[in-house]
Amino acid sequence: MEALELRHVCQAYGKKQVLDDISLTVHAGEFVSIIGPSGAGKTTLLRLCNGMLQPASGQVWAGGTRLDGLKGRQKRQAQQQIGMIFQDFCLVEEMSCLQNVLNGALARVSFWRALSGRFPRAERQRAVEALADVGLNELAAAPVRTLSGGQKQRVAIARTLVQQASLILADEPVASLDPRTAQQVLALLRRLQQRRGLTVLMNSHNVDQARTWSDRIVGLQAGRVFFAGPPDAWDEARLAALYGRDRHEA
Numbered sequence: 406m407e408a409l410e411l412r413h414v415c416q417a418y419g420k421k422q423v424l425d426d427i428s429l430t431v432h433a434g435e436f437v438s439i440i441g442p443s444g445a446g447k448t449t450l451l452r453l454c455n456g457m458l459q460p461a462s463g464q465v466w467a468g469g470t471r472l473d474g475l476k477g478r479q480k481r482q483a484q485q486q487i488g489m490i491f492q493d494f495c496l497v498e499e500m501s502c503l504q505n506v507l508n509g510a511l512a513r514v515s516f517w518r519a520l521s522g523r524f525p526r527a528e529r530q531r532a533v534e535a536l537a538d539v540g541l542n543e544l545a546a547a548p549v550r551t552l553s554g555g556q557k558q559r560v561a562i563a564r565t566l567v568q569q570a571s572l573i574l575a576d577e578p579v580a581s582l583d584p585r586t587a588q589q590v591l592a593l594l595r596r597l598q599q600r601r602g603l604t605v606l607m608n609s610h611n612v613d614q615a616r617t618w619s620d621r622i623v624g625l626q627a628g629r630v631f632f633a634g635p636p637d638a639w640d641e642a643r644l645a646a647l648y649g650r651d652r653h654e655a
């Protein structure tokens with residue numbers, strides 16, 4: 406079963422073509438990283454995958470549902486299956502870790518219950534377990550603003566667990582973390598992905614991280630798929646071709 410499928414997707418901003426005939430399949434339970442130089446179209450591609458953007462042409466399928474063209478409740482329902490993790494965490498800084506994680510359950514809770522913070526017991530239990538899964542149970546009551554960057558990203562990951570998303574789209578999830586913390590967060594994401602059978606599609610500027618943690622790497626260059634294959638298929642010649650002369654300049 407395919408978790409995600411892009412069929413001949415094109416996207417443009419005004420007259421500028423950003424994605425040009427992208428066809429890509431991510432299998433359920435796979436961890437795929439998209440790499441490529443700045444401006445290659447990685448973020449645009451991720452935004453298409455969760456329905457935040459409509460493709461100019463082509464189709465986007467997520468979990469067997471065609472996402473492009475969906476509107477209203479049907480679109481929100483499809484998006485429930487898709488968790489997002491961002492470089493800047495997108496958490497509510499003044500709220501506690503537990504409240505932030507509970508926000509993953511918002512779609513299942515009535516507006517008034519959510520507004521007054523009265524989440525059902527089962528949702529609270531799920532949030533407590535998710536915080537334990539990311540190693541933050543002792544910080545449940547701490548305001549997010551008091552956390553380190555690595556801890557904040559763990560909270561964001563726990564929120565996707567409570568959302569019960571089967572597909573996680575991660576846009577440069579560790580780009581603002583120091584190398585050691587970045588490795589720890591990616592190891593956690595990989596562990597949870599494997600243990601829970603989740604599918605992860607991650608954008609990364611860091612080729613070594615993508616190689617270490619992914620089942621498959623997709624190289625994007627000027628809006629086209631340059632190569633897709635297992636991490637060990639990425640030799641220096643390919644990387645040099647993808648990034649120009651030196652990948653560290655990318």
Ligand SMILES: Nc1ncnc2c1ncn2[C@@H]1O[C@H](COP(=O)(O)OP(=O)(O)OP(=O)(O)O)[C@@H](O)[C@H]1O
Binds near residue numbers: 418442
């Ligand atoms: N909202 C927008 N309006 C106009 N142009 C945009 C918009 N968003 C992105 N672009 C342009 O589309 C191209 C692809 O951008 P995108 O952010 O998808 O690339 P990226 O590979 O994620 O880059 P980076 O690695 O720097 O984040 C870039 O040239 C960018 O300037």
